[in-house]
Structure formats: C-alpha cells, structure tokens
Amino acid sequence: MEEKPAPPHAAGDVTEHVGYRLKRAAAALRGAMDKALREHDLTVPQYACLELLDERPGISGSELARGTFVTRQSSSVVLRGLQDAGLVTRPAAADHGRALPVHLTGEGRRRLAAARSAVYAVERRMIAAIPSHRLAGLLADLDRMATALDGQA
Amino acid sequence: MEEKPAPPHAAGDVTEHVGYRLKRAAAALRGAMDKALREHDLTVPQYACLELLDERPGISGSELARGTFVTRQSSSVVLRGLQDAGLVTRPAAADHGRALPVHLTGEGRRRLAAARSAVYAVERRMIAAIPSHRLAGLLADLDRMATALDGQA
DNA sequence: GTTTCTATGTCAGGACTTTGACATAGCTGA
DNA sequence: TCAGCTATGTCAAAGTCCTGACATAGAAAC
Numbered sequence: 001m002e003e004k005p006a007p008p009h010a011a012g013d014v015t016e017h018v019g020y021r022l023k024r025a026a027a028a029l030r031g032a033m034d035k036a037l038r039e040h041d042l043t044v045p046q047y048a049c050l051e052l053l054d055e056r057p058g059i060s061g062s063e064l065a066r067g068t069f070v071t072r073q074s075s076s077v078v079l080r081g082l083q084d085a086g087l088v089t090r091p092a093a094a095d096h097g098r099a100l101p102v103h104l105t106g107e108g109r110r111r112l113a114a115a116r117s118a119v120y121a122v123e124r125r126m127i128a129a130i131p132s133h134r135l136a137g138l139l140a141d142l143d144r145m146a147t148a149l150d151g152q153a
Numbered sequence: 154m155e156e157k158p159a160p161p162h163a164a165g166d167v168t169e170h171v172g173y174r175l176k177r178a179a180a181a182l183r184g185a186m187d188k189a190l191r192e193h194d195l196t197v198p199q200y201a202c203l204e205l206l207d208e209r210p211g212i213s214g215s216e217l218a219r220g221t222f223v224t225r226q227s228s229s230v231v232l233r234g235l236q237d238a239g240l241v242t243r244p245a246a247a248d249h250g251r252a253l254p255v256h257l258t259g260e261g262r263r264r265l266a267a268a269r270s271a272v273y274a275v276e277r278r279m280i281a282a283i284p285s286h287r288l289a290g291l292l293a294d295l296d297r298m299a300t301a302l303d304g305q306a
Numbered sequence: 307g308t309t310t311c312t313a314t315g316t317c318a319g320g321a322c323t324t325t326g327a328c329a330t331a332g333c334t335g336a
Numbered sequence: 337t338c339a340g341c342t343a344t345g346t347c348a349a350a351g352t353c354c355t356g357a358c359a360t361a362g363a364a365a366c
Contacts, residue, residue: 008273008276008277008279008280013208014204014205014208016292017276018276018279018280018288018291018292019182019186019272019275019276019279021292021295021296021299022175022178022179022182022295023179023182023201023222024222024295024296024299025175025179025295025296025298025299025302026175026176026178026179027222027223027299028222028298028299028300028302028303029172029175029176029298029302031302031303032302032303033172034324043351043352044352045351045352045353048176051167052167055166055167060313060314060315061314061315062313062314062315069176069177069180069181070180070352070353070354071353071354071355072314072315072316073315073316073317073353073354073355074352074353074354076315076316077351077352077353078351078352081351094314094315094361096361096362097313097314097360097361097362098313098314098315098360098361098362099313099314099315099361100314100315119172122172122302123170123171123172125301125302126171126172126298126301126302127171127298128301129297129298129300129301129302130294130297130298134290134294135171137287137290138171138291138294139169139171139174141283141287141291142174142175142177142178143174143177143178144282144283145178145181145182145279145280145282145283146174146177146178146180146181146182147181147282148278148279148281148282149178149181149182149184149185149275149278149279149282150181150184150185187354196321196322197322198321198322198323213343213344213345214344214345215343215344215345223322223323223324224323224324224325225344225345225346226323226324226325226345226346226347227322227323227324229345229346230321230322230323231321231322234321247331247344247345249331249332250330250331250332250343250344251330251331251332251343251344251345252331252343252344252345253344253345
C-alpha cells in the first residue's frame with residue numbers, strides 16, 4: 001500500500017516530465033557544443049567563461065561563477081586553465097577588495113571569435129527546429145522556471 | 154576588423170540566447186533536485202537511474218545510460234554505487250548476451266518512492282511558474298530542439 | 307572603535323562525466 | 337565457415353562540479 005505522490009501533471013511516463021525534457025535538451029546542447037568546440041580546443045565551461053568575459057570585462061571570479069551557474073570553486077579551476085593557456089589575465093593581488101578582475105588577452109579574444117562561429121551554428125540548428133513565433137515564449141518560459149526554482153532555493 | 158559570425162537570432166546579449174536560458178533552467182533544476190534529494194541520501198544521477206529502472210525493469214546498463222543521457226561508463230559508476238547500497242541487483246554473468254539486466258530491490262523501490270515526492274514537488278514548482286496552456290508546447294519544443302541537435306550529431 | 311555580516315578566494319575531498327582503449331558475445335554476409 | 341560488424345561491459349586518465357571549511361577584506365551595525 002504505497003502512497004502515490006501527486007504527479008506534477010498528467011504524464012504517461014517519465015519522458016513526458018518537464019525535468020526529463022529539460023535534461024534531454026540540455027544534454028543534447030552540451031554534446032553538440034562539446035563536439036563543435038573540440039576543433040577549437042576549448043571545452044564548454046571554458047567557452048562560457050570567455051563569452052561572459054568578453055561581455056563584461058574585468059569581472060571577478062565569483063561574478064564569473066554566478067554568470068555561468070556554477071560555484072566559484074568550479075569556475076576557479078576553469079579560470080586557472082584559461083590563465084595557463086594565456087587566454088585570460090588576472091592580477092596577483094587586488095587593489096581594492098579581494099576581488100581579482102579578470103580580462104581577456106588578445107589571444108583569448110581571437111580564440112573566442114573563432115569558436116563563436118561554431119557555437120552559433122549549433123544554436124541556429126536548435127532554433128531552426130521550432131516554429132519561429134514560439135521562440136520568444138520559450139525563452140520567457142525557461143526564464144520563469146529557472147527563477148521559480150532558485151528563487152526560493 | 155573581426156568577422157562577425159551570423160548571430161543565431163536577434164539578441165542583445167548572451168542572456169537572450171537559447172543556450173544560455175537552457176543552461177540556466179537546467180542548472181536551477183539540478184540544484185533544486187540536488188537539495189531535495191539530499192534529505193533522501195540520493196544524488197540526481199542515482200534518482201534518475203532508479204526512476205528509469207522502475208519504469209523498465211531488467212534493462213541493461215547500456216540502455217540505462219542511453220535513457221539518462223550519459224555514457225555507459227558514467228552510468229556504470231552510478232550503478233555500482235546503487236548496487237553497493239543495496240538498491241539494485243545485477244547478475245554476475247549474463248545468460249544470453251553480455252547485457253546484464255538490472256532490477257530494483259525492495260529497498261530500492263522504497264527509497265525511490267520516498268524521494269519521488271520531493272522531486273515531484275520541485276517539478277510542480279517549476280510548472281506552476283508558466284501558464285498552464287503553454288506546457289504542452291514547451292515540452293514539444295524542447296523535444297524538437299534535442300532531436301535536431303543529436304539527430305545529426 | 308569594535309563586533310558582525312557579507313563577499314571573495316582558496317584548499318581538500320568526493321561524486322559525476324567524458325574520451326579512449328580493450329575484450330567479449332552475438333549477429334550478418336560473403 | 338569465417339571475417340566483419342555491432343553491442344555490451346570494463347579499465348584508466350582527465351576534466352568538471354559539488355559540499356564543507358577556512359582566511360581575508362570591506363561594509364554595516366552597535
């Protein structure tokens with residue numbers, strides 16, 4: 001006599017759950033990006049890092065972590081790799097607080113620009129799969145779900 | 154004079170890209186599930202494994218891996234953990250091919266049932282954040298995007 | 307001024323995931 | 337029959353990510 005938890009919504013099996021679909025889509029994206037970036041000798045976390053750094057130069061490691069949705073510990077490892085590869089720079093000491101501003105190097109910008117084409121191609125393929133008039137709504141829904149989840153986390 | 158790669162769609166910054174939103178939503182879901190499952194001493198991969206096993210008892214490790222969108226190497230590690238914890242059983246040798254059928258134990262079923270409530274609560278919170286009439290379309294769009302990406306991968 | 311709070315960076319340990327490689331079992335086609 | 341092909345399971349190494357813990361710097365509260 002087991003208690004049945006209230007199902008999230010009418011669904012025949014797990015594959016109709018939102019979580020499952022979300023995971024599937026994210027896994028597919030990750031895989032496609034991984035493959036696309038391999039030719040540019042970059043990993044997905046590294047690319048995400050460079051992209052965010054290009055948009056907001058000089059942000060700290062913690063901000064970078066928040067922007068890529070990982071802990072600052074994880075981001076720190078990636079950052080060190082990029083630093084060793086000469087793609088980003090970081091002062092040894094902070095001049096104000098403890099935050100160390102990170103910047104792209106020229107090489108970092110070049111590598112990012114090259115990789116971006118490959119990543120954009122993946123994104124276009126993904127977008128092409130859905131009716132164009134649904135895109136904005138999809139983006140909004142994803143955003144609402146994310147906010148609902150980590151808002152009260 | 155840098156070549157600008159064709160942008161996937163009109164977007165002001167990275168946060169308006171589909172990939173970014175997808176990653177954000179997936180990260181939020183992962184975080185919420187992690188937290189919910191911690192009280193049940195299960196990780197997200199472990200829960201996913203148990204859930205799939207409950208729906209398709211006796212499937213092989215490779216099928217399990219495909220169903221949870223990871224490599225069979227990853228799934229193998231998780232499986233061993235579940236086996237050590239006494240939540241699943243696996244014969245030492247296969248009677249037909251090489252595939253080893255995995256089954257939930259009674260304890261595995263109990264733990265799954267307990268954890269399911271917590272996970273369903275997370276999913277309900279996620280669904281509640283979007284207009285209910287959009288849910289079916291959202292599921293379909295996620296599915297189309299995933300298919301488009303790993304279809305030609 | 308001192309205490310408390312918050313933010314940042316780092317270390318350590320553990321869990322998950324991936325690529326690459328190898329051996330084995332069954333099937334398929336010449 | 338026998339050579340390939342596919343699927344499965346496993347090992348090894350590397351990378352990513354997490355929790356927990358600690359020290360430090362600035363801001364806020366008293």
